[in-house]
Amino acid sequence: MNTISGGMFTVKVPASSANLGPGFDSIGLAVNLYLSVEAELHSHWDIIPLSEELKRFPRGSEHFIAQIAIRTAKLYGREMPPCRLAVESDIPLARGLGSSAAAIIAGIELASHFCGLQLSRQEKLEIAAGVEGHPDNVGASIYGGLVVGSQLESGIDLTPVHSVEMDLVAVIPEDELLTESSREVLPERIAFSQAVEASAVANQLLAALFTGNWRVAGKMMASDRFHQPYRRRLIPWWDEVEQLALESGAFGTALSGAGPSLLCLAEPGNGKKLAQSLESSLSAMKIVQLEIERSGSYTSIIHQDNKKSPI
Known part of the structure; x- marks a missing residue:
């Protein structure tokens, strides 16, 4: 029909x-x-x-x-x-x-x-x-x-x-993680002082990405106060992969959404090398070089x- x-x-x-x-x-x-x-x-x-x-x-x-x-x-x-x-x-x-x-x-x-x-x-x-x-x-x-x-x-x-230009590499594990499960570990409320810090970090991240200040962008990605500190316990390999990505040329890493995938960001032109390095070290995970759509x-x-x- x-x-x-x-x-x-x-x-x-x-x-x-x-x-x-x-x-x-x-x-x-x-x-x-x-x-x-x-x-x-x-x-x-x-x-x-x-x-x-x-x-x-x-x-x-x-x-x-x-x-x-x-x-x-x-x-x-x-x-x-x-x-x-x-x-x-x-x-x-x-x-x-x-x-x-x-x-x-x-x-x-x-x-x-x-x-x-x-x-x-x-x-x-x-x-x-x-x-x-x-x-x-x-x-x-x-x-x-x-x-x-x-x-x-x-x-x-x-x-x-x-206008933002950067290379992306996703580290995708075999295990699933439902959004509902990932949200259950988050607090209902956070202290006012923590909220102020968290807001400043998010603002600074955007400013760094818009101006190509990759060092600061990476620092802010690692300084989240809203959700990553609570979700990290759900992903036992997070610390290891994060360290490996930073040593392989990523300027920053972050949990992709509710996880469990990690998104690694690199300066333009460095994504292929980063993906190859991660692939050689993380045989149990799927490494995908992505582009901004x-x-x-x-x-x-x-x-x-x-x-x-x-x-």
Whole structure:
């Protein structure tokens, strides 16, 4: 069955790494791993996983992407028509690289298209952040680049920055770590003096990244007061990998989102050497040299002859 536009509707959403250390629930960075969805109207919800990791999820309307699409349509008083989806992803699940945020955005894009909502980026951000509870991952995946977001009672504001140039290397372990488990170790409150320090560290990190002061940026990434001191106990190999990365040319390391992956940052041109060094020393982990993804999520209509999926 054809889509309402006469072709195959496609969504491509980049992965993201949140926080960069002290920018807790505010700073996000889009990276070049992707969730891709090809969709067409169908008599019922039918999700076809094209990646091995995705085969664990429901194949019908209970699928997370379908649920987000249905929920988004209801927000605007519409009924989301059932679709057949072919879903492919190279974003590792439950590793702190924004796999859930990418799925949320994919669902919102489906509702926007098939219900004729024509949502703006800001509207997509507000819906996605409402589901996630914070704008960092979803904002980076929607807008691309580095983003700084805030989610207050007065609304959600986000500033995308595309001028930062740095190399990225992710250290991805085999073990998963669910965001819920990683948040359980965080305190409900911190002292005012600690909050002042934590805010200053986050501010200084941004200033250092924007001006290319890599030494200070690395220092601030290691000086987080909001979440990393509490989450470190969940990842026994963190200290060892962090030290190895710094000795191999990284100017800083941070837990990627809620973890357990670590994101290592290097000056432009040093990423390949850093990745090679880490790969030779960490055979039990996946080392991925990444790039900043600057375009954000996008959609298109493709001709049936050009589709990749079996639908």
